[in-house]
Structures are given as structure tokens and as C-alpha cells.
Amino acid sequence: MKRSTLGRALVLPTTAALAFGLVACGSANEESGSGGVTINGAGASSQEAAQNAWRTGFLENNDGTINYDPVGSGGGREQFTTGGVEFAGSDAYLDDEEVKAAQERCGEGGFVEIPAYVSPVALITNIEGVDSLKLKPGTIAKIFNQKITKWNDPEIAESNPNVDLPDTTIVPVNRADESGTTENFVEYLKAAAPEQWPHEVSGNWPVDGGEAAQGTSGVVQAVKNGSGTIGYADASRAGDLTTVEVGVGDEFVQYSPEAASAVLDVSERVEGRGEHSFAFDLARDTTESGTYPIVLVSYLLACSNYDNADKATMVKDYLNYVVSAEGQKVAAEQAGSAPISDDLRSKVQPAIESIGSSNSGS
Template sequence: MRNWRAKTAAVAVVSALALVTACSSDNEESNGNGGGGGNGGGSDLSGTLTGIGASSQQAAQEAWQAAFNTLHPGVTVNYSPDGSGAGREQFVAGGSDFSGSDAYLTDEEGELQGAIDRCGDGEFVEIPAYVSPVAVIFNLPGIDTLNLQPATIAQIFNQEITNWNDPAIAEDNPDADLPDLAITPVNRSDESGTTENFVEYLATVAPDDWPHEVSGDWPVPGGEAAQGTSGVVGAVEGGEGTIGYADASRAGELGTVAVGVGDTFVEYSPEAAAAVVEASSPVEGRGQYDFAYDIARDTTEAGVYPIVLVSYLLACTTYDDANTAELVRTYLDYVISPEGQQEAAEKAGAAPISDSLREQVQPAIDAIGAAS
């Protein structure tokens, strides 16, 4: 299991929406592709990019694809939201030009070394490009929000609290008309980075009530399982008394949980998610273009939402085909640009990455090119 202990070194990963910076402008000039903020009118790029991975990125990827196509009409970007596990597997196998993952690659199952090997003489690129809270969603008629302590959430998903009028729920929701109704937990059936982020939170803040190993596979049998983010949201919407977890951008009209943090309850928001990521630290011992972060899950600061996913894009600095390399570089350059991050914020509820993080990861994108 990874060491999920919160670290003290602060890394400014997320901030408020940024204006166009000199860094992105310089990058446009050096790349000559207009990926960051050019008008794209003179773009002569053409071809197709294939991406696979995290379903949490789906709404953001759709926004990025549409905006990027306006800049570069000759380019088609396909992204199949098959899940983080599929994204990592296909990237390692060479089945995608780039992939999305809601968890950084590790050596536990050989994925990190597999990605390094796939990139050959080049470097493995792993950049945080999509930051979002994970919402605990539920379907109870007439109830829009509930306060739940971390231990209560863990016991619900561990199937130890099984009814909505349980005293542990009622104590923190004295004004709610809680029904005498069975709780139906809904979890991902596929390997998922969203699952890994959610259970990482539970294992960190409620270890006595969540004694399971952290991984992307759901560890508790007997609940309702669904494929992908859309499947979980659909199952929660289609039932009564259901509860699940999903990227907050997909919560829709479902009820959502305000999570106990210290002496307060905190509802999800991009700003609250940004607050916890800002207190996180980079993982040690990674490659020069690998920007993986450990998240401070057990914060007690008011106004901080601790169930957050940092979703990564995976690529190589070297591709056999020069055109593919140019397309990957230009697309990723747009994704992390202020314009790209604003698209994700407006269309998918993401928290934009900070200028300081953009400056850190920009050299990795600039390094993408063709094999000599």
C-alpha cells in the first residue's frame, strides 16, 4: 500500500482562474503551433489522436476537444472514457497516443516501469491536468444534502450502517426527515482511479472503519456495481436509498454529502478542493517529467474538501511518428493553458491548475517530439 500520510511541504497545485501568462505566450512562440492561445486560423496541423482513460475526465475532454478543433480544424482528438485502469493498460501496451488516469502510476503492478519501457529512448510524461472534487452522491426524495462524518461514510460503504435513519446519520442531521429505508451502496465495477481516490480517503481518515487496502478495485462485495462514472451516476439516479461516489461534475440533481472536516462539515466545490491540493507534496524519486502528487487527505482545516482526485495525462517525450508527436505536444499544451483550464472549469467544474504548476510541467510538454 502506498504511504498516504499527509506531507507538510506545500505545493501550489491549484489556484483561481489565471489570465494568459508570459509563460504560455512564450511557449506558443517556441512551438509555433498556437496550442496555448493562438487563434488557430492559420493552423496546418492535421491527423487523429487516440486517447483512452479516466471517465472522470470525460466532460473536460469533450470541452478540450471542441475548443482544440476550433483552433486546429484538421485535427481529430478521440478520447474513450473506459476508466483509469484501461487507460494505463493501453498506454503501457502502446494502444493509445496519450491516456488519462485518476491515480499516478506505481511499481506495485509494474505499470510505472511498463510506461517507462513503452517510451523507449524518451522520457515518460505524467502531468496533473484535471483537478476535481469527488462527490458522495445519494438519492433520497426531498433531501438535497446530508452531513456525514468520515467514519459514517466508511461504515455505510462497508455495509455496516444499512438504514438511512441510523442514529449515526440522524445525529448530524437533526432537521432531516430521514426515511426508514435500506441503504444501497453503489460502487464502480471496473478498476477506477476515482475508486482509488475515494478509498484512499476512507483508509486515511477512518482506518478502523475501513480496513481495506487502497487500490482501484472496489474491495467490498455485495453492493450494487456499475461500469464507469456514468454507470454509477445512473444507478444512483435509478434507485431510491442509493448512495455512490463520482466526479463532482457528474453529480447533477442528486443529493450530495457535506463531509466532516475537523469541527465543521464541508460541501464540495472547486475552491474547497483547491485548498487541500495546495497542501500536498510531490512524490519522491520520479522522473524529470513525472509530476505525481500525494494528497493531504486528513486535514482538519475548515473550508477544505478532502475527497479530491488529481487526474493525470500520460504521454512520452518521444514518438516514432513526427506528426503524432506534434499533435500530442500541441494538444497537451492547450489542455494546461489558461484557456484550456478555463474550459474545464466552465464545462466540467474543475479547479484550474496554478500558474506555478503550469510552469513546472511546461518543460515536459515542450520536450515531446519525434525519435531521431
């Protein structure tokens, strides 16, 4: 399955990250093992709300400063592999060249790569008189490829026998900007409906026509303000719009945190990248009951070894908090993400515990 490569060209200076820092101190923080140090991170904007929640929660009981600059996945990976930040967030796992760069940067022990943020991507609709809708993968592909153009098309009706579908023109709404959400949605279409979706995977929308909108908020507004519209957006932004139940095997699945995170549990880990890399080729074409395959999985990147022992401890403590049940719950409440499973948590925690320093002091 093709690995996403979105945003590789976007790189901003790490100094910009300082505007996004959170600081905590006081007697409650004396129990921290990381001390009053500063660590910098940069990367995926999809993680921004979750990073804010994680940093706030972590710094309630830990002394120090954590900065996160939502510069974009490509910028975060670049800053991490060149040593500009201690950790990074990315909506795609490292490619082969980046793996080599990360290994060179991190040295002995290699790098840590763990999925920490899972977000279902909802198909949102605004069709007069229709408050529930089921669509198979091939039908979804034909709609967004503009091969099915009416909501009462027989193929849609077959999956919705009890729905009064109107003779209304379908208006597909896509992102106008290069987008990780687009890339993950297109990756799903390519895997689940390859015959109906002939386009290559990219963060840029490949089909001309339809309606384009800037950013997630733009897509949501275009769907809400239109008639017969359908678009794709982070599920946390769906609001009161009707969302599609997606065909998976012989059933139709509504997105939920449990269904979204279940995809990782049925996906294959990418091998040959080091023992602390937990990159997954997502099973977009899964037929496993109860899974929702249209998801964005965002990773955290760190080194197993840092020159500064205090920073190493801070990074390890912070990542442990992020993947903890508490950290995942905070992100779910504040950012609408899907908590990772206990099984996956148990697998990635040894990688986090590997983080340390070859130096005894700072």
C-alpha cells in the same frame, strides 16, 4: 498511501481509436506550429467528455487530427508504454513497472506525467424531508460498511443537530462494475477512516449487501428512485439530489471546483520518477480548511522525445492547451471537472515544454 492500479487488464487495439478522432483545417489553422499531422491517444473514460471539449477547442486554431479512445486507464497505459499511442489518459499514475516501460519507450528525456483532469466525487442522497446533510469520515465509512443502518442514528444526528432525521433504513448504493470512481472513494475511506474501513483499496466494491448498480448513471438512478439511499458519483452527475458536506478537520466542506483542486496543492509529489513526472499521493486525510478530499485525479502521459518532430510539436501544443486556463475552463463547462490551480499549472508547464524531437524533420 496506496497507488491506484485499476483497469490494468483491459487492453484494446489502438486502431479502435480512429473512431474517436476530431479533425480541423482551413485558413485559421495556418498559425499552427504542429502542421496537419495525426496524433493518437487512449485511456481513461473519465476524461472522455473533457477530451472531446479539449480537442474541439484546440482544433479551432490548429490544423491536424487528434484521436482519443476511452478504452480505460489500464488500456491507455499499456498502449502508451508499448508505443501504440502518442499520449494517454489514466486515473492512476504509472506504477514502478510501468515507469520502467515508459522510460524504455520514450528513451532519452523520459516521460511526461501531469494531472490534467480533477473531478470531485459527490456523496448523493435521497432521504425524505432531508435537503442537507453533514457526515464525518468515520460516519461515512460506517454507513457504507453497513455498521450504521438508520438515518436517525445518534452519530449522524450529532453532526446534524438542526435536521429532522427520519427513522429510515439506510440503503447504500455502490457500483456493480470495476470502477475508478469506486477506487478513489475507497482510497478516501481507507485514508480518512482506517479504523472504520478495514478493506483494501480496489476498483471492485468490497462490501456485500446493499444495492449495486452499473456505471455512474446506474448509481444516480438507483439513489434517485430509492428511499433512504446514499451513493457516490461524479459530482457533475449529481443533478438535483442532495449532496453531503464532508467532514474535514473541524469543518464540513461541500464539494466545489476550488475545494476539489485544492487537494492537489496540499498533496505530496511522488519522488524518484524523473523530473517531468508530477504524480501525487493525494492527501485524502487532510485537515486543511476548504479542501474537498473525495476526488478523482486523472493524468496525461506523453514522451519528452518523439521520432517525428511534427507529432512532438502537436503533442506539446495540445497538452499546453489542456492545462491552460482556457482548456481547464472548457473542461469544467463541458465535463464538470475542477480546474487546476495557477500554482500547479506553473509547475507542470516546464514538463510540457520539454516535449520535442531528436529529429529535425518528420
